[in-house]
Amino acid sequence: MSNLDELYLEVIIDHNKNPRNKGELNDFTHEAKGDNPLCGDQISIKLIMKDDKITDVKFTGSGCAISTASASVLTETIKGKSRSEIEKLFGRFQNLVTGTGKEGNLGKLEIFEGVNKYPARVKCATLSWHALIAAIEGKKEASTE
Amino acid sequence: MIDRKIKSDFPTLDQKINGKQLVYLDNAATTQKPYTVIEAVDKYYKNTNSNIHRGVHTLSQKATEKYENTRLKIANFINSDSEKEIIFVRGATEAINLVANCYVRPLLNSNDEIIISQMEHHANIVPWQMVCEEKKAKLKILPMNQNGELLVDELENMINKNTKFISMNHVSNSLGTINPIKKIVQLAHKNKIKIMVDGAQAVQHIPVNMKEIGADFYCFSGHKLYAPTGIGVLYGKKELLDEMPPYQGGGDMIKSVTFEKTVYNEVPQKFEAGTPNISGVIALGTAIDYIINIGIENIAKHEDELLKYATKEISKIKGIKIIGNAQNKASVLSFTIEGIHPHDVGTIMDSEGVAIRAGKHCTDPVMDFYCIPATARASFAIYNTKNDVDKFVNSVKKTIEVFG
Numbered sequence: 001m002s003n004l005d006e007l008y009l010e011v012i013i014d015h016n017k018n019p020r021n022k023g024e025l026n027d028f029t030h031e032a033k034g035d036n037p038l039c040g041d042q043i044s045i046k047l048i049m050k051d052d053k054i055t056d057v058k059f060t061g062s063g064c065a066i067s068t069a070s071a072s073v074l075t076e077t078i079k080g081k082s083r084s085e086i087e088k089l090f091g092r093f094q095n096l097v098t099g100t101g102k103e104g105n106l107g108k109l110e111i112f113e114g115v116n117k118y119p120a121r122v123k124c125a126t127l128s129w130h131a132l133i134a135a136i137e138g139k140k141e142a143s144t145e
Numbered sequence: 146m147i148d149r150k151i152k153s154d155f156p157t158l159d160q161k162i163n164g165k166q167l168v169y170l171d172n173a174a175t176t177q178k179p180y181t182v183i184e185a186v187d188k189y190y191k192n193t194n195s196n197i198h199r200g201v202h203t204l205s206q207k208a209t210e211k212y213e214n215t216r217l218k219i220a221n222f223i224n225s226d227s228e229k230e231i232i233f234v235r236g237a238t239e240a241i242n243l244v245a246n247c248y249v250r251p252l253l254n255s256n257d258e259i260i261i262s263q264m265e266h267h268a269n270i271v272p273w274q275m276v277c278e279e280k281k282a283k284l285k286i287l288p289m290n291q292n293g294e295l296l297v298d299e300l301e302n303m304i305n306k307n308t309k310f311i312s313m314n315h316v317s318n319s320l321g322t323i324n325p326i327k328k329i330v331q332l333a334h335k336n337k338i339k340i341m342v343d344g345a346q347a348v349q350h351i352p353v354n355m356k357e358i359g360a361d362f363y364c365f366s367g368h369k370l371y372a373p374t375g376i377g378v379l380y381g382k383k384e385l386l387d388e389m390p391p392y393q394g395g396g397d398m399i400k401s402v403t404f405e406k407t408v409y410n411e412v413p414q415k416f417e418a419g420t421p422n423i424s425g426v427i428a429l430g431t432a433i434d435y436i437i438n439i440g441i442e443n444i445a446k447h448e449d450e451l452l453k454y455a456t457k458e459i460s461k462i463k464g465i466k467i468i469g470n471a472q473n474k475a476s477v478l479s480f481t482i483e484g485i486h487p488h489d490v491g492t493i494m495d496s497e498g499v500a501i502r503a504g505k506h507c508t509d510p511v512m513d514f515y516c517i518p519a520t521a522r523a524s525f526a527i528y529n530t531k532n533d534v535d536k537f538v539n540s541v542k543k544t545i546e547v548f549g
Contacts, residue, residue: 062518064487
């Protein structure tokens, strides 16, 4: 497979076209907006946290295929996880997309491995994660810059 | 059409990107440099390197002569009255900041107004916002229509007794619109208002004549017209430059210094504190020689043919929307593809060796106006060919295929 095919896997194109958990979330406990000022991508994350576990999460906003698919997969991945589990997962996801060290057992998140050949696109893949971490930490905004 | 051999004057173009021959279409961001320009920098450091304006030795005199000859060359290139009206700066951004700080700031009071347009680059927005904020003045925006054409007739209604300055781009970097700048200047002057024109996207595409345009200030960046980065030009009418305070203090901008009092140098040296970008200036002169040799009218005609051909071909593709449909356009083609984000367009086209720009092009308000997050932008230069346009169109088709 070419680098390009590895970046735009069919499953990523599918998440971009039909993003999961996209929309408004009522009764959320945490929210934050992620902003990539360079390309204008904006992803907002709203979530409900009960007893240190995420019980529901949704996102809104617009972005490229990579940032949209990443937000979509994120929402599918983090339900039921605690704050510290999410922080660890984000660290490993960053390693995956930047190509720093070998990361296995990341499940669905592994579809973003192809991003590591495209340094300019790492921020697209991590935008929703930055918003998620900001939300959990009680901040309102996260920027990739 | 211009001779295809022009491409061979530009070493950067002779390479493969991702296994494909490079097609460079990001010329509105920066142009590639011909051998002669690269060699001018090389030669200067090998043969003439010396500090200017102060040495009695031969090398210094040679460097000074080359530096000052370029000033004269630029004065002729844009048909200004005198080389004293040409100030070397880092680029268009610095030129606008200089005028905002040294001309506009001293005359601005609270409730005064500055007018810019809807289609400015951030470089022609932020410096004015900064002085307006400081002086509690107001920034007013001349609107445009959906085609990306300024509503010039509105300008007269916007001007009032509080209007102190106008600054407008000659050619829009994100839409390609060539604005009727002469008419805008005349309107400003009819109302006794001084005006600056940002020519960063104009000088490389169309003939620019200071006597004809009549603007009080005009600026451009060297790197967008085949010269190195870090060098640009501010043109200002001599009588205005004379009355302005210096921009920065330091060496070369003074006549005499004591701890009690400093006497400033005459223009243009008054605005060129410190050792300037000597090699950049000399290479800018070489770039202008290159342009003059081909002929700016020929360049304008060649690029216009490419733009029209590209516009026609890309318009045939389903889902393409061209952003910026002004009657009078320079060779900038901004577009969106339905359902595909410009960032993805840029990455996929790059995999085909086609370098375009994807983003907001430092014109966030233009994106807001069209309610889009960004555009993909192809911009053409003297070395581009019809074959480049064909490859560009094919890579757009490939992008749509990938997203099926």
